[in-house]
Amino acid sequence: MRLLCAPLQGYTDRSFRLAHSATLGGIDDYTAPFVRLERERLRPRDLHDLTALGEDQRRLTTPQALARTPHEIRLIAAQLADLGFDRLDLNLGCPFPKVVQQGYGAALPNEPDTLRELLLAATDCLPPHALSLKLRLPDLPQHLEAIAELCRQLPLRHVTLHPRTAAQQYAGTPDHHAFARFRQLLGPQTPLVYNGDVTAPHSPYPDCDALMLGRGLLANPLLPRLLRGETASDDQFRQLLLTFHQRLADLLQEQPQPLPRLKTLWDYLLPHERNRHRRHLLKATTLPDYLAAATELLAHAQQPPHSPTPETPT
Ligand SMILES: Cc1cc2nc3c(=O)[nH]c(=O)nc-3n(C[C@H](O)[C@H](O)[C@H](O)COP(=O)(O)O)c2cc1C
Incomplete structure (x- = not known):
């Protein structure tokens, strides 16, 4: 089964992707957080x-x-092609009210005509099978049929469905029935990726061609290996996580503000490890203090129980 890393703005940035792929791996494709235009150019941070x-x-x-x-x-x-990218994923799921009010992200599955125009243009300017879509459930079930029909007519690389509505944001249970219905509507031609609360190797996920891991990967960066049937002793688990964290810290130290970014990692990482080392690393005001506390925590960490997706900070 192919395993993809979900785009998580603020978390799965280039340092995370580099550190993860170099030290832990198991991911076939990292979808980067979305880019958008500002005065017709990609934003500098993108x-x-x-x-x-x-x-x-x-x-x-x-x-x-x-x-x-x-x-x-x-x-x-065109601007991504200049950077050497020959494929592109289209965000049809961002639920943030400002984004949706402007008609982007999760607004689009609710507007089949606008979506059709957009997808026709996208497939027209990319090589065949270079475009993938990442969508949420539309508000109306009949729109799911229209989307599936549209997808069937296009040479798509794959479609990822995160079966929550925009109103649900990141909470509530993903709707596996709606996902299975979409699979039927889509037919066998277009690979379908499941995304939503993939946190454990043995949970029953809906029938699909690949899994996309989001917050579950941030909580336990070894999750792809577990999903591939590997096991790790507690010592191996700690050693691998320490290596991953060190690589990430090294990469982030090349940036102007490494400390806040490193602390952000702990919004999700090892949520069951609530101890004094975690408090210390979050309060650290210098990089050496942070690194000492993080190293202590990781050197004694237990493998996570197969717990639910950690809550998204508001
Ligand atoms: C902090 C945060 C940032 C996200 N950024 C993006 C993004 O840039 N593009 C996107 O398509 N989805 C984004 N998502 C949605 C995730 O890719 C994913 O669809 C969602 O978290 C559900 O998967 P999960 O339950 O495995 O986390 C974001 C989610 C969170 C919590």
């Missing part, structure tokens, strides 16, 4: 996330676009 990646990293990374019009998607595809 460019930094995707510029000057080595060949291996580029092969493992799929950029994602937040776009609404044919003009926007053509501009984004």
Whole structure:
């Protein structure tokens, strides 16, 4: 089964992707957090996330676009092609009210005509099977039928469905029945990826062609290996996590503000480890203090129980 890393703005940035793929691996494709245009150009921080990646990293990374019009998607595809990317994922699921009010992200599955125009333009300006979609459930079930019909007509790389509505944001149970219905509507031609609360190797996920891991991967970065049937002793688990964390810290130290970014990691990482080391690392005001507390925590960490997806901070 193919395993994909979900885009998580603020978390799965280039340092995370580099550190994870170099030390832990098990992911076939990292979909990068979405990029969008500002005055017709990709925003500088989006460019930094995707510029000057080595060949291996580029092969493992799929950029994602937040776009609404044919003009926007053509501009984004052209600017990403200049960076060496020949494939693109389209964000049809961002539920943030400001994004949805402007007609982007999760607004689009509710507007089949606008979506059709956008997808036709996107497939037109990319090679066949270079476009993938990442969507949420539309508000109306009949729109799911329209989306499936549209997808069937296009040469898509794959479609990822996160079966929650925009109103649910990241809470509530993913709707496995709606996912199974979409699979039927989509038919066998287009690979379908399941996304939503993949946190444990043995949970019953709906029938699909690949799994996309989000917060479950941030909580336990070894999850892809577990899903592939590997096991790790507690010592191996700690050693691997320490190596991953050290690589991430090394990469982030090349950036201006490594400390806040490193602390962000703990919004999700090992949520069951609530101890004094965690408090220390979150309160640290210097990098050496942070690293000492994080190393202590990781050197004594237990493997996570197969717990539910950690809550998303508000
Ligand atoms: C903090 C955060 C940032 C996210 N950023 C993106 C994004 O840039 N693009 C996107 O398509 N989805 C984004 N998502 C949604 C995730 O990719 C994923 O669909 C969602 O978290 C459900 O999967 P999970 O239950 O495995 O976490 C984000 C989610 C969170 C919590």
